[in-house]
Amino acid sequence: MLDTLRRTIQEVNRAPDLARALSIIVTRVKQAMVVDVCSVYLVDNERRQYVLMATDGYNRDALGAVRLDFGRGLVGEVARRAESLNLDNAADHPAYVFTSEIGEEPFHGFLGVPIIQHRNVLGVLVVRQRERRCFAEQEETFLFTLAAQLAGAISHAGASGDIDRLLQDSRESRYALKGVSGTPGAAVGHACVVYPLANLEAIPDRAVEDVDAEIAGFHAAVAGVERDMRMMSARMVDTLPVEDIALFDALILMLRSENLVDGTIEGIRAGNWAPGALRNTIAEHVTAFEDMEDPYLRERASDVRDLGRRILERLQSVSPVARSFPPDTILVGEEVSASQLAEVPVRQLKGVVSARGSSASHVAILARALGIPAVMGIDDLPVARLDGQEMVIDGYQSRLFVRPSAAIRQEFQRLQQEEAELTDELQALIELPSETVDGQHLPLYANTGLLTDITPSLRCGAEGVGLYRTEIPFLVRDRFPGEEEQRRTYRQVLEAFAPAPVTVRTLDIGGDKMLPYFPVEEDNPFLGWRGIRIALDHPEIFLSQVRAILRADVGLNNLQLLLPMISGVREIDSALGLIRRAYEELLEEGEELAYPKIGVMIEVPSAVYQVAEMAKRVDFFSIGTNDLTQYLLAVDRNNAQVAELFDALHPAVLRAIRQVVDSAHTVDRPVSVCGEMAGDPAAALLLLGMGVDSLSMSSASLLRVKWAVRSFRMTEVRALLEEAWVFEEAGAVRALLHRTLEDAGLGGLVRAGR
Numbered sequence: 001m002l003d004t005l006r007r008t009i010q011e012v013n014r015a016p017d018l019a020r021a022l023s024i025i026v027t028r029v030k031q032a033m034v035v036d037v038c039s040v041y042l043v044d045n046e047r048r049q050y051v052l053m054a055t056d057g058y059n060r061d062a063l064g065a066v067r068l069d070f071g072r073g074l075v076g077e078v079a080r081r082a083e084s085l086n087l088d089n090a091a092d093h094p095a096y097v098f099t100s101e102i103g104e105e106p107f108h109g110f111l112g113v114p115i116i117q118h119r120n121v122l123g124v125l126v127v128r129q130r131e132r133r134c135f136a137e138q139e140e141t142f143l144f145t146l147a148a149q150l151a152g153a154i155s156h157a158g159a160s161g162d163i164d165r166l167l168q169d170s171r172e173s174r175y176a177l178k179g180v181s182g183t184p185g186a187a188v189g190h191a192c193v194v195y196p197l198a199n200l201e202a203i204p205d206r207a208v209e210d211v212d213a214e215i216a217g218f219h220a221a222v223a224g225v226e227r228d229m230r231m232m233s234a235r236m237v238d239t240l241p242v243e244d245i246a247l248f249d250a251l252i253l254m255l256r257s258e259n260l261v262d263g264t265i266e267g268i269r270a271g272n273w274a275p276g277a278l279r280n281t282i283a284e285h286v287t288a289f290e291d292m293e294d295p296y297l298r299e300r301a302s303d304v305r306d307l308g309r310r311i312l313e314r315l316q317s318v319s320p321v322a323r324s325f326p327p328d329t330i331l332v333g334e335e336v337s338a339s340q341l342a343e344v345p346v347r348q349l350k351g352v353v354s355a356r357g358s359s360a361s362h363v364a365i366l367a368r369a370l371g372i373p374a375v376m377g378i379d380d381l382p383v384a385r386l387d388g389q390e391m392v393i394d395g396y397q398s399r400l401f402v403r404p405s406a407a408i409r410q411e412f413q414r415l416q417q418e419e420a421e422l423t424d425e426l427q428a429l430i431e432l433p434s435e436t437v438d439g440q441h442l443p444l445y446a447n448t449g450l451l452t453d454i455t456p457s458l459r460c461g462a463e464g465v466g467l468y469r470t471e472i473p474f475l476v477r478d479r480f481p482g483e484e485e486q487r488r489t490y491r492q493v494l495e496a497f498a499p500a501p502v503t504v505r506t507l508d509i510g511g512d513k514m515l516p517y518f519p520v521e522e523d524n525p526f527l528g529w530r531g532i533r534i535a536l537d538h539p540e541i542f543l544s545q546v547r548a549i550l551r552a553d554v555g556l557n558n559l560q561l562l563l564p565m566i567s568g569v570r571e572i573d574s575a576l577g578l579i580r581r582a583y584e585e586l587l588e589e590g591e592e593l594a595y596p597k598i599g600v601m602i603e604v605p606s607a608v609y610q611v612a613e614m615a616k617r618v619d620f621f622s623i624g625t626n627d628l629t630q631y632l633l634a635v636d637r638n639n640a641q642v643a644e645l646f647d648a649l650h651p652a653v654l655r656a657i658r659q660v661v662d663s664a665h666t667v668d669r670p671v672s673v674c675g676e677m678a679g680d681p682a683a684a685l686l687l688l689g690m691g692v693d694s695l696s697m698s699s700a701s702l703l704r705v706k707w708a709v710r711s712f713r714m715t716e717v718r719a720l721l722e723e724a725w726v727f728e729e730a731g732a733v734r735a736l737l738h739r740t741l742e743d744a745g746l747g748g749l750v751r752a753g754r
């Protein structure tokens with residue numbers, strides 16, 4: 001049985017489409033279990049029916065024609081209860097309904113198991129026997145295992161349109177594909193699938209005729225690609241800041257690297273033609289990166305592959321086709337690269353969808369900088385079949401709808417429209433103070449990371465920067481930036497906001513933020529070498545960053561320093577020791593410095609309980625609700641599988657935040673919240689009710705939160721907090737908050753949250 005199971009699963013995985021996969025299942029199951037019939041019914045949610053989609057044993061004319069209404073018959077019973085049903089005589093069961101089209105009469109034995117994905121019943125897998133037969137437990141689990149295997153194939157087929165075609169339904173689909181992460185926003189547009197330009201893997205070895213001419217041709221190809229990269233970089237210059245453009249410089253450096261160029265030339269000298277030699281060098285590099293299994297190094301591997309294809313294209317003297325992009329381009333690919341993104345004129349680019357990658361991928365970083373919604377990490381995205389298809393991106397929830405139904409399209413167009421109108425209307429609030437109706441001031445700060453964030457943050461009326469994530473400039477480079485280079489970057493942010501405060505967080509790498517040039521391999525990176533832990537183990541990196549930050553503040557004095565991932569006081573003491581050392585060194589060097597206020601992030605549960613001890617050492621606290629939620633609820637913030645469980649409104653998270661605020665206020669220390677929760681207007685009301693001293697969020701959320709703050713009195717938000725306090729789960733809290741916003745005429749703010 002185990003062997004059959006393994007072989008069937010392999011066959012199903014290799015099947016080119018869903019119809020084939022289903023047909024393999026029914027045939028193999030019928031053989032393996034020695035039954036008279038095996039069938040698969042799929043759910044047609046539109047018509048609320050179960051449809052016979054594959055069978056071995058029944059009349060094949062019945063396929064697609066036998067449709068059982070929801071809740072009817074034994075199939076309906078299995079689906080309704082989401083449990084298997086094992087009957088030696090089907091007709092004895094009260095739910096049994098005779099179906100004439102398939103000539104069911106003579107069948108007695110029945111075993112049906114539900115096909116379930118993410119708690120949704122997608123269909124039912126059924127076997128029938130003419131005689132009475134009670135199936136053994138082992139047979140039941142065999143069917144279960146296959147059903148679980150089918151579930152994945154079915155849910156992906158739903159998104160690619162396979163199911164719709166099988167159901168002979170309209171061309172519209174209502175299935176959503178779920179990604180791991182992305183960048184917020186909604187987009188409606190048409191897919192433009194980008195694919196590798198030339199197939200390097202398919203290049204054969206070939207004897208070289210004229211070595212010198214081959215080498216010259218190779219040099220010319222490399223020079224041509226370099227020109228292309230410079231053109232792309234120049235095209236982005238007006239859109240992206242210098243530090244993001246550095247990404248293209250990194251690619252050019254890689255292109256010129258000795259390994260790549262000399263390795264290929266060596267191969268040519270050894271007798272292979274340029275494309276064959278290039279294929280070998282590129283393959284070596286790609287394998288080296290991929291073998292390390294580090295997400296950031298894999299990112300580099302795709303850069304190498306991309307460069308290899310571009311050189312090959314030049315070698316093959318296929319002049320690069322200037323592709324035309326639709327005005328509403330949604331860039332789709334197996335692994336969309338930053339350079340592919342740069343090829344699309346910015347005004348025409350509406351969204352990005354990539355089967356691989358995460359929000360930390362270069363392409364996602366660029367998309368965020370451009371304010372374009374993206375969905376990353378959609379497993380088994382049927383890329384090859386998406387070109388030209390209409391799609392809707394829901395960047396808020398990392399979802400993609402392919403061939404959206406009219407209702408979904410309209411819903412998202414309305415959303416886009418409403419968002420745009422609301423954004424326009426809210427401009428009127430820019431100059432107005434962030435205070436409640438009864439005059440309680442709640443400073444709203446901006447979260448930044450890219451220089452591109454500065455202008456929008458200033459324009460939306462942020463009262464300063466509550467969180468400057470310094471790791472982002474580190475991510476788009478090829479090596480650690482030097483002290484002076486860092487100083488210049490930090491200076492731009494500090495200067496732009498002076499005299500308003502700018503809270504600069506020291507390097508918070510590790511977890512899912514891995515530097516390509518500083519690989520860390522761990523089984524459990526979120527519980528591993530992260531944030532301050534790396535900084536303290538590498539004082540040279542930390543000291544050079546702190547020196548750069550302190551020097552950037554000379555003459556401005558609006559700097560506040562923030563330490564990430566603190567889990568105990570020893571880390572604070574060590575970090576303070578290093579900061580003091582950097583400060584004194586700089587004084588000795590003649591810099592005229594002010595010693596900044598220093599705070600810690602509360603994002604590890606242990607820190608929640610040590611606020612009093614920490615307060616003896618630092619000046620303020622900033623709650624990082626993204627990590628605090630992840631660690632309190634044991635839910636990986638990047639895992640789509642458990643994304644439903646990630647909720648900052650979980651009562652346990654709310655209690656933790658309130659405890660931090662109360663403990664900090666007892667010892668006179670202010671508390672800010674800088675996780676995504678702060679940018680959700682509904683959640684912001686609760687935080688205000690708890691007495692949080694300031695909020696920091698992305699500039700896109702700021703005026704929305706300000707609108708909420710300006711619409712209530714302190715007595716009202718305190719009452720709201722007490723009302724929410726008794727709820728036992730996040731859904732109830734959210735429902736109350738949304739009701740409150742709607743009753744106050746602020747329904748437009750509901751979407752900005754989850």
Ligand code: PEP
Nearest residue numbers: 603624625626627674675
């Ligand atoms: C947080 O964890 O809430 C936070 C603000 O930090 P980051 O999202 O950068 O981990």
Ligand code: MG
Nearest residue numbers: 603624626627
């Ligand atoms: Mg964090």
